[in-house]
Amino acid sequence: MNTTTPSPMGFPCPPISSLQTLVDDTDPRIVYSDGWSTAGSAGLECNGTTHASFHVAGTSTTATFTFEGVGVQVYGTIATTGSPTTTFQVDDLPLYTFTFNTNTGGQTSYRVELYTSPFLEPANHTLIISSIGDTSPEIFLDYITYNPIPSLDLSISSGTTASVPSLAAQSTNDAASTGNSTLLNAGALAGGVIGGLALGFILGIISSFILFQRYKKRKVAQENVQGI
Known part of the structure; x- marks a missing residue:
């Protein structure tokens, strides 16, 4: 201008x-x-x-x-x-x-x-x-x-002043966001661990049943051989 x-x-x-x-x-x-x-x-x-x-x-x-x-x-x-x-x-x-x-x-x-x-x-x-x-x-x-030395005034032509969030407020928001993220991550981790344990328990039962059935079949076969 x-x-x-x-x-x-x-x-x-x-x-x-x-x-x-x-x-x-x-x-x-x-x-x-x-x-x-x-x-x-x-x-x-x-x-x-x-x-x-x-x-x-x-x-x-x-x-x-x-x-x-x-x-x-x-x-x-x-x-x-x-x-x-x-x-x-x-x-x-x-x-x-x-x-x-x-x-x-x-x-x-x-x-x-x-x-x-x-x-x-x-x-x-x-x-x-x-x-x-x-x-x-x-x-x-x-x-x-x-x-002259340039001014750092943030006022705009309409007479209002641009709102700039403070670093403290930004840090608080960041901290809150980080805290929420941490809580969510912890919940997800706990859910994953519990789900994994449950799946492992079920797989263990199935494996034990299969092994027991195989053992039972072998025992019956051995008894049949001895009876002949």
Whole structure:
């Protein structure tokens, strides 16, 4: 779902994902060093404002932004001339260098994606933007978006909360099911044993009767032989 961030100055900021938070260049959470000035074009840039960097050799022109999340993106405006060079670094990750050749037809480029971080650990992070080129101005910082730490809230859009059975209840149900199964198995086993004993007893009687009949026939035969 995309949402449009309302602007107090009447200039809409670009649509962003519901999983993002937009921070305009004038937000106090972005800390600027010396070497930046405010600029902007009404209707073309978020809130109609940007911060332009004017890097002077031998000085450090930076913008620092601290956030809690898993990703960050930086957008800005590129003028019609020059080749602005800027570095971006999150925490101790490798430095990323952005260079843009603006000599491509005399048109200003708005909302250019200057930097996108890799996926970050869910934690607090610090992004440092450094203007290191030799053109004036270097870049126009328009806005930053970042991805907050995803929530584990199980609420659904209707406002109700999904019911999740507790592990204890599940364990109790499992235990009850296991107990019932054990009782059934024990009953079946007892029935089988009793049935087996009964069958064995009957077979024993039949076998004894057959053996007795054979013994009786042999005895009669022997008596007949002796009488001859």
